[in-house]
Amino acid sequence: MNRVKNSVFSKSFLKSLFFVQNKWHEHGVLVHTLRVLYNILKAREFKFFAAGILHDIGKPFCAYKKDDEDIEFKEYSFTDHEERSYEIIKDWAFISDFTKNVVRYHYLIRDIAKSKDEDLLRYESKKKILESLDLELREDLEKFMLYDDLGKGKKRR
Numbered sequence: 001m002n003r004v005k006n007s008v009f010s011k012s013f014l015k016s017l018f019f020v021q022n023k024w025h026e027h028g029v030l031v032h033t034l035r036v037l038y039n040i041l042k043a044r045e046f047k048f049f050a051a052g053i054l055h056d057i058g059k060p061f062c063a064y065k066k067d068d069e070d071i072e073f074k075e076y077s078f079t080d081h082e083e084r085s086y087e088i089i090k091d092w093a094f095i096s097d098f099t100k101n102v103v104r105y106h107y108l109i110r111d112i113a114k115s116k117d118e119d120l121l122r123y124e125s126k127k128k129i130l131e132s133l134d135l136e137l138r139e140d141l142e143k144f145m146l147y148d149d150l151g152k153g154k155k156r157r
Helices: 011-018 029-042 046-054 068-073 081-089 097-105 108-118 120-132 135-150
Strands: none
Touching (some): 011 029, 029 046, 029 135, 046 081, 046 135, 081 097, 097 135, 108 120, 108 135
């Protein structure tokens, strides 16, 4: 897991929260989150509301420059941001297990597809996690991924 621990006053935290993420996101984490919530509400999928708010809460804490591309385009990587988000909320008694699971696994399907070509050990590990989840949660993760994608806006390059 990415062990970057940005403080709330660090440049990486503030820039990723308010201004820039990476080539897949048009906006920073805050606007992206608001866009995800808008699409959840528009679709009247209220069961995803809390997950929509919390799914990327850990991103600014783990934003880092992974490679030359991140440096060149002044963007960030967020490896295992979903686990960081889960770590923040896992002990919050007022958050349902459903929401905690959606937050924890919301990137799992995409991570499996991405790691299949880049990192076979990660691919196998993530695939086992997905296979361990019940079918209903897997279907909910696929649906949530659509709202997450709608929140990204247009691709910049």
